[in-house]
Amino acid sequence: MTIDKPHVIVVGAGIVGASIAWHLAAKHNQTVTVTVVAPDIAGGGTATPNSFAWLNANFNNARPYFDVRHRSMKHWHNMIDQIPGLSELARWNGNVQWQQDEADLANHIKQHASWGYKTEKITNDEVLHREPWLVETCLPAWGWAASLPEDGSIEPALAARTMIADACAHGATVREETVERLLFEDGKIVGVVTPNGPIKADHVVLAAGLGTVSLAAAVGVTVPVHSRPGLIVHSKPVATRLLNGLAISNGPHMRQTVQGRIIAGRHYSGGSPTTDPAAEAQVFFKKVQAMFRSDLDGLPCPPLELDFYTVGYRPDPEDGLPILGDSGKPGLTLAVMHSGVTLAAFVGQTLSDLVATGTKDKALDQFALSRFNKV
Ligand SMILES: Cc1cc2nc3c(=O)[nH]c(=O)nc-3n(C[C@H](O)[C@H](O)[C@H](O)COP(=O)(O)OP(=O)(O)OC[C@H]3O[C@@H](n4cnc5c(N)ncnc54)[C@H](O)[C@@H]3O)c2cc1C
Structure with a gap:
């Protein structure tokens, strides 16, 4: 039976x-x-x-x-090992971060490191070694950022x-x-x-x-649960790898997707758009463009063009x-x-x-x- x-x-x-x-x-x-x-x-x-x-x-x-x-991030690795096609959609290349001011960032590093999250200070030169396409002028005035090598992203x-x-x-x-x-x-x-x-x-x-x-x-x-909107701008795909990992700056939060797009949001990775998101997306995208050098060792930066933007609504308890x-x-x-x-x-x-x-x-x-x- x-x-x-x-x-x-x-x-x-x-x-x-x-x-x-x-x-x-x-x-x-x-x-x-x-x-x-x-x-x-x-x-x-x-x-x-x-x-x-x-x-x-x-x-x-x-x-x-x-x-x-943290536990969820570890389990993502297990799932990626088990589900066909998932590994191509994920990147675990870490994050360089300076969205906070110097004192907050130092506390953030101290706290997360003490909890067993890999977190350390790196100099602006080291940031540029990892992310050579970033312009030096966008880096923190105090000369260092946080490196969080466990962070990743997925499509x-x-x-x-x-x-x-x-x-x-x-x-x-x-x-x-x-x-x-x-x-x-x-x-x-x-x-x-x-x-x-x-x-x-x-x-x-x-x-x-x-x-x-x-x-x-x-x-x-x-x-x-409330809904909280967030704006994300998406460039057209570019063939050059402009970002190796995430760059969480005090301006744009950026990453490059597996399709080669640079996508970016603002504070808390999306911010809250105003009543005119189309205009805001244009203005914000200019800030994203300004984060990248025009050339690297004689290689010109491919043109970064805004393809589209999204306004998503976070389900926020x-x-x-x-x-x-x-x-x-x-x-x-x-x-x-x-x-x-x-x-x-x-x-x-x-x-x-x-x-x-x-x-x-x-x-x-x-x-x-x-x-x-x-x-
Ligand atoms: C701008 C922005 C940036 C974000 N950044 C991050 C980030 O960096 N990291 C992070 O971890 N999270 C981030 N989030 C949050 C994250 O995206 C959400 O928490 C997550 O996508 C929620 O997934 P979900 O499956 O619960 O909901 P959803 O993706 O909204 O899916 C809900 C599903 O329920 C279905 N549904 C709804 N009503 C019905 C119905 N009546 N009948 C049948 N189906 C129904 C919908 O059709 C849909 O399939 C961000 C969100 C936004 C908007």
Whole structure:
């Protein structure tokens, strides 16, 4: 006699939903069956394609949050080893950083180094040795920057699609549809309803980014998440490698994509655009162009031209920390956060374990929705 495995629906095909679906399908396919439901599976999600996609634990962190981010970065390496096509989308070439002033940067280095994150001071000359196309005048006036060799980046929308493709290779199913509402019967969530009708499930994971808020609210679950816009400019691809790793300056935050584009955002890798993002993108792109030398050892810098810009909306929980796990409604798990590109690996691993086997990683406790209900 065959016993049907419990059916899990993952709502959302951004980097977070893709990672959860991949972990469920690849690691727990003896225990559950998986369906991903989202209207933009081919596009790689909603916030995800508009992300700067810096993989880091190098932030104004409290220690427990730092530990989770660092752990997630390590798990990204495992996933990259296991998922065909992912290694071509990731770069682990480190970061040279001087977005803070001298005193803050020195404290930042001290704190992260003491937590076991590889972090050190390097002179402006050493920065230029690593990133020879940068103009000297953009470097810090005090003569040194931070070097963070563990930092990396990934092409986020392509990574989400690659993970979902591999989840399908492990038996997951996809439905390119919008969820109109969650099915709520006898006090528990038992599936979703799309324009094509109901899809029954034993468990639903809401990894729907900002879409999580309204879907959860309709079943009486308040998820305190705001949207915070961020502008990213994208150059046309250039064949020359102008940046080896990330350059997180006190002006543009920049990296070069695997397709050769220079992409850049401002403070916190995207800043907040004003009411005229098109004009702002033009002005900001000039600042990006000014970061590069006109030539290097006689080799002229290829023309950097603005191709397009994006305005993405970060799913930002009210206190800045992810909302993960129990929704308070049986059958419904939540996964909504900023820094979702960095955190997707940790979230996929821990929430798939929770949903498929009931095993709860201790690190999830700090991210429970219930923290907002304390008086
Ligand atoms: C400008 C900018 C810069 C950023 N920089 C970084 C960075 O450097 N590093 C980092 O780690 N993070 C960064 N982030 C944050 C990161 O991009 C997000 O946290 C992450 O992409 C969220 O992924 P997600 O899968 O949760 O959401 P999304 O990518 O928004 O995906 C949500 C999914 O849910 C689906 N969905 C929504 N509603 C429904 C519905 N009703 N029915 C079915 N499906 C639905 C959507 O269609 C989509 O597939 C940045 C974000 C922005 C905007």
